[in-house]
Amino acid sequence: MTTTATKDVSAKAGRGSTRTRGLIHWAKGQYPLYILIALLIVAALSTDSFFTARNLTNLILQASVIGIVVLAQFLIVLTGGIDISVGSVVGLAGVMSAMIIGGASVPLAIIVAIAVGVLIGLLNGYFVAFRGLEPFIVTLGMLSLARGLVYTFTEGVPVQPQAENFRAIATATILGFPLIGIIWLVLALAVWFMARRTVFGRRIFAIGSSPEAAYASGVPVKQTLLAVYIIAGAMVGFAGFLLASRVGVGTPTAGTLYELDSIAAVVIGGASLRGGKGSVLGAVFGTLIFGIITNLLVLLNVSTFLQDAFRGGLILVAVVMTTVHFRSGKKKTVLSIP
Amino acid sequence: MTTTATKDVSAKAGRGSTRTRGLIHWAKGQYPLYILIALLIVAALSTDSFFTARNLTNLILQASVIGIVVLAQFLIVLTGGIDISVGSVVGLAGVMSAMIIGGASVPLAIIVAIAVGVLIGLLNGYFVAFRGLEPFIVTLGMLSLARGLVYTFTEGVPVQPQAENFRAIATATILGFPLIGIIWLVLALAVWFMARRTVFGRRIFAIGSSPEAAYASGVPVKQTLLAVYIIAGAMVGFAGFLLASRVGVGTPTAGTLYELDSIAAVVIGGASLRGGKGSVLGAVFGTLIFGIITNLLVLLNVSTFLQDAFRGGLILVAVVMTTVHFRSGKKKTVLSIP
Amino acid sequence: LTGCGSTEGSGATGAGDGAPAVQKEVKELTIGFLQKQLDAPYFNAMKIEAERISKEQGFKLLFQSANGDPVTQLNQAQTMLSQGADALIVNAISPETQKTQLQAIANNIPLIFVDTGIPDVGVTAVTSDNFEIGKLSGELTAKRFTKGKSIDVGILTGGANDEIVGPQRQKGFLDGLTAGGIPYKVVAESPAVWAQDKAVPVAESMLAAHPDVQLIIGLNDAMALGALTVLQDQKNTTTLVAASADGQKEALAKIKEGGCEGQYVSTGLNSPSLATERGMEIAISIATGQKTAKDFDKEEFTKAAGINCDNVDEFYSADNVF
Amino acid sequence: MTTSVPAPASPAVAFSVAGVSKDFPGVRALEDVSLAGYRGEVLAICGANGAGKSTLARLISGQSAPSTGRIKISGYDKEVTSPADADDAGILFMHQEPVIVDEFTVEENLWLKQLSSAGKNRSWRVIPKRRREESLEALRTVGMHEVTLGQLGKTLTPGLRQMLALGRTQVTPHRILILDETTASTTEEHFKDVEALVERERAAGTCVIFVSHRMPEVFAMADRIAILRNGRLIEVLKAKETNREEVVTLMVGEAVRALEAVPTPSFAGIDPVLEVSGLCSGSARDINFTVHPGEIVGIYGLVGSGRSSIARSISGHQNRDSGTVKLYGQEVSPKSPGAALKNGIAYLAEDRRREGFVKDFSNGDNMTLATLGQYSKFGVLNPQQERRRVDELIERYKVKGDGKTLTRSLSGGNQQKVCLAKWIEAKPNLVVLDEPTKGIDIGSRLNIYQIVHELADEQKGVVVVSSEAEELLMICHRILVIRDGELVDEFQSTESNTDDLMRAALGGEL
Numbered sequence A, B: 001m002t003t004t005a006t007k008d009v010s011a012k013a014g015r016g017s018t019r020t021r022g023l024i025h026w027a028k029g030q031y032p033l034y035i036l037i038a039l040l041i042v043a044a045l046s047t048d049s050f051f052t053a054r055n056l057t058n059l060i061l062q063a064s065v066i067g068i069v070v071l072a073q074f075l076i077v078l079t080g081g082i083d084i085s086v087g088s089v090v091g092l093a094g095v096m097s098a099m100i101i102g103g104a105s106v107p108l109a110i111i112v113a114i115a116v117g118v119l120i121g122l123l124n125g126y127f128v129a130f131r132g133l134e135p136f137i138v139t140l141g142m143l144s145l146a147r148g149l150v151y152t153f154t155e156g157v158p159v160q161p162q163a164e165n166f167r168a169i170a171t172a173t174i175l176g177f178p179l180i181g182i183i184w185l186v187l188a189l190a191v192w193f194m195a196r197r198t199v200f201g202r203r204i205f206a207i208g209s210s211p212e213a214a215y216a217s218g219v220p221v222k223q224t225l226l227a228v229y230i231i232a233g234a235m236v237g238f239a240g241f242l243l244a245s246r247v248g249v250g251t252p253t254a255g256t257l258y259e260l261d262s263i264a265a266v267v268i269g270g271a272s273l274r275g276g277k278g279s280v281l282g283a284v285f286g287t288l289i290f291g292i293i294t295n296l297l298v299l300l301n302v303s304t305f306l307q308d309a310f311r312g313g314l315i316l317v318a319v320v321m322t323t324v325h326f327r328s329g330k331k332k333t334v335l336s337i338p
Numbered sequence C: 001l002t003g004c005g006s007t008e009g010s011g012a013t014g015a016g017d018g019a020p021a022v023q024k025e026v027k028e029l030t031i032g033f034l035q036k037q038l039d040a041p042y043f044n045a046m047k048i049e050a051e052r053i054s055k056e057q058g059f060k061l062l063f064q065s066a067n068g069d070p071v072t073q074l075n076q077a078q079t080m081l082s083q084g085a086d087a088l089i090v091n092a093i094s095p096e097t098q099k100t101q102l103q104a105i106a107n108n109i110p111l112i113f114v115d116t117g118i119p120d121v122g123v124t125a126v127t128s129d130n131f132e133i134g135k136l137s138g139e140l141t142a143k144r145f146t147k148g149k150s151i152d153v154g155i156l157t158g159g160a161n162d163e164i165v166g167p168q169r170q171k172g173f174l175d176g177l178t179a180g181g182i183p184y185k186v187v188a189e190s191p192a193v194w195a196q197d198k199a200v201p202v203a204e205s206m207l208a209a210h211p212d213v214q215l216i217i218g219l220n221d222a223m224a225l226g227a228l229t230v231l232q233d234q235k236n237t238t239t240l241v242a243a244s245a246d247g248q249k250e251a252l253a254k255i256k257e258g259g260c261e262g263q264y265v266s267t268g269l270n271s272p273s274l275a276t277e278r279g280m281e282i283a284i285s286i287a288t289g290q291k292t293a294k295d296f297d298k299e300e301f302t303k304a305a306g307i308n309c310d311n312v313d314e315f316y317s318a319d320n321v322f
Numbered sequence D: 001m002t003t004s005v006p007a008p009a010s011p012a013v014a015f016s017v018a019g020v021s022k023d024f025p026g027v028r029a030l031e032d033v034s035l036a037g038y039r040g041e042v043l044a045i046c047g048a049n050g051a052g053k054s055t056l057a058r059l060i061s062g063q064s065a066p067s068t069g070r071i072k073i074s075g076y077d078k079e080v081t082s083p084a085d086a087d088d089a090g091i092l093f094m095h096q097e098p099v100i101v102d103e104f105t106v107e108e109n110l111w112l113k114q115l116s117s118a119g120k121n122r123s124w125r126v127i128p129k130r131r132r133e134e135s136l137e138a139l140r141t142v143g144m145h146e147v148t149l150g151q152l153g154k155t156l157t158p159g160l161r162q163m164l165a166l167g168r169t170q171v172t173p174h175r176i177l178i179l180d181e182t183t184a185s186t187t188e189e190h191f192k193d194v195e196a197l198v199e200r201e202r203a204a205g206t207c208v209i210f211v212s213h214r215m216p217e218v219f220a221m222a223d224r225i226a227i228l229r230n231g232r233l234i235e236v237l238k239a240k241e242t243n244r245e246e247v248v249t250l251m252v253g254e255a256v257r258a259l260e261a262v263p264t265p266s267f268a269g270i271d272p273v274l275e276v277s278g279l280c281s282g283s284a285r286d287i288n289f290t291v292h293p294g295e296i297v298g299i300y301g302l303v304g305s306g307r308s309s310i311a312r313s314i315s316g317h318q319n320r321d322s323g324t325v326k327l328y329g330q331e332v333s334p335k336s337p338g339a340a341l342k343n344g345i346a347y348l349a350e351d352r353r354r355e356g357f358v359k360d361f362s363n364g365d366n367m368t369l370a371t372l373g374q375y376s377k378f379g380v381l382n383p384q385q386e387r388r389r390v391d392e393l394i395e396r397y398k399v400k401g402d403g404k405t406l407t408r409s410l411s412g413g414n415q416q417k418v419c420l421a422k423w424i425e426a427k428p429n430l431v432v433l434d435e436p437t438k439g440i441d442i443g444s445r446l447n448i449y450q451i452v453h454e455l456a457d458e459q460k461g462v463v464v465v466s467s468e469a470e471e472l473l474m475i476c477h478r479i480l481v482i483r484d485g486e487l488v489d490e491f492q493s494t495e496s497n498t499d500d501l502m503r504a505a506l507g508g509e510l
Ligand SMILES: Nc1ncnc2c1ncn2[C@@H]1O[C@H](COP(=O)(O)OP(=O)(O)OP(=O)(O)O)[C@@H](O)[C@H]1O
Pocket: B007, D024, D025, D027, D028, D029, D047, D048, D049, D050, D051, D052, D053, D054, D055, D056, D096, D400, D401, D409, D410, D411, D412, D413, D414, D439, D441
């Protein structure tokens, strides 16, 4: 994949100005950012309504919940895993948070939602780490199981929480900026810190890049994996509460297709599904890219029939953009095979 | 994942009777078969309607189309890729086959469906092999694009083919066995032969297991990958025609969620999403496992709300079964980490 | 080729003639109910109603939902046949798609459609007249606007795969507006796939592009409720919302709560229990041999009504399932 | 910097292995081995390929658990059951395939042990700021002068990977150091760095376990030599009281005859197989040379001098920046290894782990991967024919295991034999062997030299890249020496010795 990119980097430049070289290096890897900028330009040119305070607020609101799920997915993808149960967990956590003692207390609702996420994360993590099962199949089972439980609990009927202030978190703003967006960014920062500055985070990268090497170096592979699934679960559960808070009810169908959306955002953000590669910033950009695409399609009132085709086309154009750049850089070595 | 399985295999027997050892080896790896047998026993014990000629025929009919998609997915998973556009391609191919010259000729319809599949396979393959893009994101784009095209062409309305005999292939039986089931099994045999008995198949395994080593050994990695995506596309396109033929019209929503179902079948059939590992027989068993689960849940009249939960639970039980066996065999080596 | 045949038998005896061979008591019956999907309260209400009737009359009910996939539903129908169902009640998903195969099934046993039917297939279709209901709701909404003055409307639709119900409801509602003397311009139309959570972001974007839109129409109540949430969040009290057809409890509550000045103007009655009840009645009468397919019209409509602040009390009850 | 514990006055036991056996499915890798190591000594372990050396090393360092028997580490009360325990017990293990995380930078790889769950390492601890100077110093000690700290692990050549792993000795506290063929692909020059390092370790009281197939290295460093054969401990000898012949005889089980250097035939007037002119690629600059039919040409140079760059650019593994390569007078520029193979050029890759063999393939499948055409008609394989040939190859290359064994479960040396067999099977006109005997035991080496000579006898062109001057002198007719990417000298093997080569490689100073 990106072998060529990274190779170019350790260029001959020698000892030289490490700082500028680092910056160039960094800039070269920021495809998600360029895609984002390109999209913003398209948006600015095609509609006046895009760059309005209201629409940008909307964008943040719309991106925040899935954004938190993307962060969770990002951690799991880093380990070389995949979690396709996130959407169902969002649904289950949202419904449970609105249901337990009738959703009368917001703090309790939050705790319930996170607990649901943690529990499912624990199960997923146990199966993956301690039983050595494929994450895909485990979380696929969990996807069905969690969604089935939602339907069983609600019989398909949305659950109305009793607390008056159930929607407060989702609607509050701080200095005009939506609180839910701030929560998202704070979580992104926390995940970044965890991934880049703590021993735990380095272990995740090591496991994702080569589990054998990680194990041989004394990394507690299983425990780390389990912890990642639990942390991710907690975030997804919390996202479930936020979604319920935003909509005002616990919807049984909430979160459908979040699995594909979140994986897509993580991947377009530069992470590799093989694990060990990716950046939090990329994941955030990836979320925004998909958020903007969806937002734009509505703003431009693209025909319902054409929306899917447009979205697909845009995704393909965006990812192809990332390779066009490589080429222009320098002659590829024969080595860089897919 | 299955490291332990393959290790246990070259048992103590030494040089001795290679044949029996081979048989034991083979039997030890056949978890999908045991899951299948367990399911059949459950089915036999829980309902009389399962083992009736009519139900078994239904089962074959229901499994055949997705079964062919699973074979395509299997080839792609073998290379270490993933194709989540299969469902949309089934939809697009089905609709196009019923639409071009009004679906007046069955042979033409088949050609059109296969051509659609080949074209999309070509695009997917080109992006993956020659542009080095992540299969997930490429096929995600294709998923949206193809589905969007279906909606655009049909405006959401199913397309009625003109040919009188459009449904002939899907409804014909040979000696009481549905033709469509025979087609599936013949294709499975062909894929098995290709994977196990040809140079091309050997190369697919090599690429999936270690792309760099394969490349260094002179395997034309890119061309082989492209060919795999094209072949898989052709099969998926054909499956699209078969589904349209079974239903009698080209439905715009046909094939929705086939991506998850087909990947799940491949994985439960023992293939690794990391590539290079898996068997055709496993993929066929995987298809049957999911087919039987679905069929059983209906036969047993399991509450609809609980069906998802049951399906999820069954998947988890099934995959955990595969690890329980390992343990009983012998103490795990410390090395075999996930 | 010798030994060739077909998986679908050859008894093409014509539409709806699949009469039972022997007469049965109600208690001996097995009736299959094939529901579209269960992720919306409306569909679930049908399930609950069907279960209630089966319990009351003591026959066996086979109930399946297809999660919106027409092919799954066909598979389920075939499976129910092999389970020995005496009659099938089907809420069809894609009439065009399913026509041929359901026709084949209808040749074997009595087939009654509810909610969504397929023309010329089966005994009869007990459906709500989506166009009519939409129109009634549209007319009620029209009353809230000044006659003759054009309004901007945004529509939350079901999605690209919606063949009949959505378009009918939409057409009906807009016709209702016209009939009520309100010229309109559809400035935005986006899919929110029938769900309240999906309607929230779509309504947000819609309002960003068209802040002056005067009316947001949801083709069902869940989507209209989603739009209402957004309006309340944005402290927008001038834009009105309405559903073209549905009658979900929460929506009725909003109408009741808002009174005749409320933001949630109207919806249309599309009663799941009425349709289920009638469908069951027909199925039982044919399966027991009391009546034959010929006794029924090819199409039956359930009661249609528009609901707004004036008549909401007739329909609202806090302990409704729907 | 070397954080070893001060040496005690009298030799104290560092570890003891008592009655240890290790079973793998179908293989008993170790049988009832009892052995002790002392502080401040270098204990060499010798044995043929597959004798169980790596297995023993892995058991001591907690990478896997013995089937029976006990391992005791002095100063550590508990049993060592995981790599993290080994870190706690002060064991530092250099794997035969160095443990490098591909996506980590050189610096992160150097400090990899910080991620171990041993000792005070808490998961949520913030990673301490590393001092750049400290890292660079550590790398210099092991002979890595040219590397940037920010380079990714996967860009390193196999030799550099070994050195980087060795650099961990400088930043990780330890009492026992295990070197499993760490010097297998290093040059004599670099061995001096290793020797100096081990000397310091010994002085600091570390118990060093040294595994190598190179006898000169073993005798240069070891205090005692333990000999394994077929998983059994045959003998432990004092290095001073024995000699090379005795050790080799004990290892292989029979006396190994020495190989005499081959006389150089005259190639005057014969058209060359290979003509390279003005070749620039990677770190190689302006290389010119020819190889005649039946000629074996060696390429010698220091680690990172660009030997592999030459080899790879001839064989389609790497792009050329400029220059021409002619095969039998025809210009060829293969764009891929596959294309090179079609031109009759085979290349045995240096990086066995990455490019050598397919990891989920059996020996048979790996050996025939490059030559599937020989066993197929119209792309359809003939399994019987393939199996028969595989059995022959296993026999010929003395691979321990059968055609169905997974290559990755073989010992390092046996893996190398499988890779070699694959390429020689391709019956190329020109074969380029990059470190062909890396990790191969003395007994099998002769076998491989013989195979190389047979190739030459068939009038093929052979290019051998090696880090062992001695080996090149023994098998080649002519040796090219590369320094900093340039061809600086050329020797006839009959007329030169190790020192000549090393002097040329270093640039005069010795
Ligand atoms: N994971 C494993 N599974 C099966 N067999 C194994 C495994 N690891 C080692 N073996 C077997 O154990 C035996 C000893 O291997 P080991 O790697 O210890 O040899 P070695 O002495 O280090 O050889 P070399 O000099 O080639 O490195 C070999 O026959 C090998 O095939």
